[in-house]
Amino acid sequence: MSGNNLIFICTYILVACLFILQPWFSRTNVLFGVVFGDEAIWQHAQAATIRRRYLIEAISTALALLLILFILPFFLPKGTVTAGFNITLFALFFIDSFIFVLANRRTRILKHSMVPSAQLTTDKIIVEVGKSDRESVLSLRWFLILIPLFSATLAVVWFGYPYMAESIPTHFGIAGPDRWVPKSWHSVLSPVFIEMLLGILILFIRRAPASVKGNPNAAPGYARYRKMMGIFLIVFCLLSELLFLLIVIGFITPVRTLLYIIVTLVDLGFLTAMILLYNRFVRSKRATGPILDDDDKWIWGLFYFNRSDPSIFVEKRVGIGYTVNMARPIAWIVLVGIIAIAIVFSR
Amino acid sequence: MLLTIDLSSDQPIYMQIRNGIVTGIASGQLQDGDALPSVRTLGAEIGVNLHTVNKAYKLLQNEGFIEIQRSRGTFIKAGNAAKSAADFLQTSGDQLRAIVSEAITRRIDRAVLHHMIDHQYDELEGNEP
Numbered sequence: 001m002s003g004n005n006l007i008f009i010c011t012y013i014l015v016a017c018l019f020i021l022q023p024w025f026s027r028t029n030v031l032f033g034v035v036f037g038d039e040a041i042w043q044h045a046q047a048a049t050i051r052r053r054y055l056i057e058a059i060s061t062a063l064a065l066l067l068i069l070f071i072l073p074f075f076l077p078k079g080t081v082t083a084g085f086n087i088t089l090f091a092l093f094f095i096d097s098f099i100f101v102l103a104n105r106r107t108r109i110l111k112h113s114m115v116p117s118a119q120l121t122t123d124k125i126i127v128e129v130g131k132s133d134r135e136s137v138l139s140l141r142w143f144l145i146l147i148p149l150f151s152a153t154l155a156v157v158w159f160g161y162p163y164m165a166e167s168i169p170t171h172f173g174i175a176g177p178d179r180w181v182p183k184s185w186h187s188v189l190s191p192v193f194i195e196m197l198l199g200i201l202i203l204f205i206r207r208a209p210a211s212v213k214g215n216p217n218a219a220p221g222y223a224r225y226r227k228m229m230g231i232f233l234i235v236f237c238l239l240s241e242l243l244f245l246l247i248v249i250g251f252i253t254p255v256r257t258l259l260y261i262i263v264t265l266v267d268l269g270f271l272t273a274m275i276l277l278y279n280r281f282v283r284s285k286r287a288t289g290p291i292l293d294d295d296d297k298w299i300w301g302l303f304y305f306n307r308s309d310p311s312i313f314v315e316k317r318v319g320i321g322y323t324v325n326m327a328r329p330i331a332w333i334v335l336v337g338i339i340a341i342a343i344v345f346s347r
Numbered sequence: 348m349l350l351t352i353d354l355s356s357d358q359p360i361y362m363q364i365r366n367g368i369v370t371g372i373a374s375g376q377l378q379d380g381d382a383l384p385s386v387r388t389l390g391a392e393i394g395v396n397l398h399t400v401n402k403a404y405k406l407l408q409n410e411g412f413i414e415i416q417r418s419r420g421t422f423i424k425a426g427n428a429a430k431s432a433a434d435f436l437q438t439s440g441d442q443l444r445a446i447v448s449e450a451i452t453r454r455i456d457r458a459v460l461h462h463m464i465d466h467q468y469d470e471l472e473g474n475e476p
Contacts, residue, residue, distance in 0.1 A: 123356075124353055127389065128348070129350045133385045306394060308394055310390045310391060310397045
């Protein structure tokens with residue numbers, strides 16, 4: 001098995017594990033995107049059956065696709081293995097999301113069959129006033145630390161363009177660059193645009209509300225967690241900037257592969273820390289007080305659609321991170337823009 | 348201070364925000380100089396249009412309860428409201444007349460209404476009834 005195939009398999013296993021385990025990355029009173037009055041739902045016998053069924057279906061799918069991934073290199077012509085890997089990964093997302101939607105439906109049916117929780121409300125919301133944005137929203141000053149490395153990358157691209165090799169590496173394997181494209185402004189500016197995109201995305205989540213509302217204790221300590229998450233993402237973005245700076249310097253003069261690997265590993269370390277942060281400041285917290293029963297705003301427990309909510313980004317109901325409010329046209333523009341820029345500049 | 352919004356109430360949400368903040372000032376939970384969340388943050392927390400929160404804040408500003416500083420934020424400044432107490436008495440006369448009229452038609456005794464007002468005063472000022 002070649003080094004690249006090994007990377008594909010490892011990436012697939014990591015992504016599949018994180019994807020399948022998503023329902024466990026939610027608040028303890030949320031099961032498959034459905035909100036309950038308290039965390040007792042995780043001890044409910046029928047809920048355990050739903051979880052077991054979900055796990056069996058999702059793991060079987062992932063294993064079947066892993067088997068396909070193993071035998072794929074023997075059947076596909078050389079040069080198309082990456083496309084095969086991407087299609088397998090897409091199939092995993094699609095099928096496992098469908099399995100999640102089925103689990104969401106079963107959980108909704110279970111909720112309707114239960115005695116309505118006194119803690120759930122559909123028409124009351126309690127919010128904290130008397131606190132300024134300084135206390136609850138990450139200051140824009142934090143974003144200033146992204147500017148030096150961004151400017152450095154832009155300067156290297158701008159002034160170094162005439163000295164760059166005629167072939168620009170666009171993909172990096174274990175042994176260094178393994179795919180190249182002819183030099184053009186489009187190819188050399190890609191890292192700069194991806195950096196900018198990351199920065200803009202973090203800017204959007206500064207005010208993203210919690211996935212569970214109702215009163216400040218429905219998502220205890222959320223404002224603090226959101227600030228920490230913002231700082232974490234800025235550091236992650238900073239490391240990515242460093243990686244991209246090394247890449248564009250590599251367009252002019254060779255950079256030791258070890259440096260790329262070190263920065264990438266630190267980046268991955270930050271992703272792991274984000275999971276730990278989630279468990280410490282979200283998963284372990286107990287919701288108390290009235291909780292807004294807004295399941296109807298969460299399509300299949302995955303997509304947020306709320307016309308009256310001005311938020312563009314909100315915390316994901318299931319999984320770590322943020323999602324868009326589909327009811328807001330600007331969210332669609334942002335989403336399509338992100339996908340378009342990502343596609344154009346990753347080619 | 349906690350502000351309760353009833354999404355199914357007949358009272359518009361901007362009025363509920365306005366009344367909640369005035370109640371906070373009256374009960375001492377909000378004091379001069381205390382900061383309020385920005386229009387965007389409060390809109391996102393409640394899940395209502397930004398115009399709704401903006402309308403409440405503008406109303407509070409016009410009534411002299413808060414001060415909106417362009418770059419620094421929104422702050423309680425109830426001192427301005429005290430200055431316009433005479434205006435309030437004049438404008439709220441109609442509302443009070445409507446309540447008293449309804450009380451009379453429902454044969455509610457004058458003393459009961461007086462007691463209700465005293466009770467509200469005591470509760471907001473933190474006095475033992």
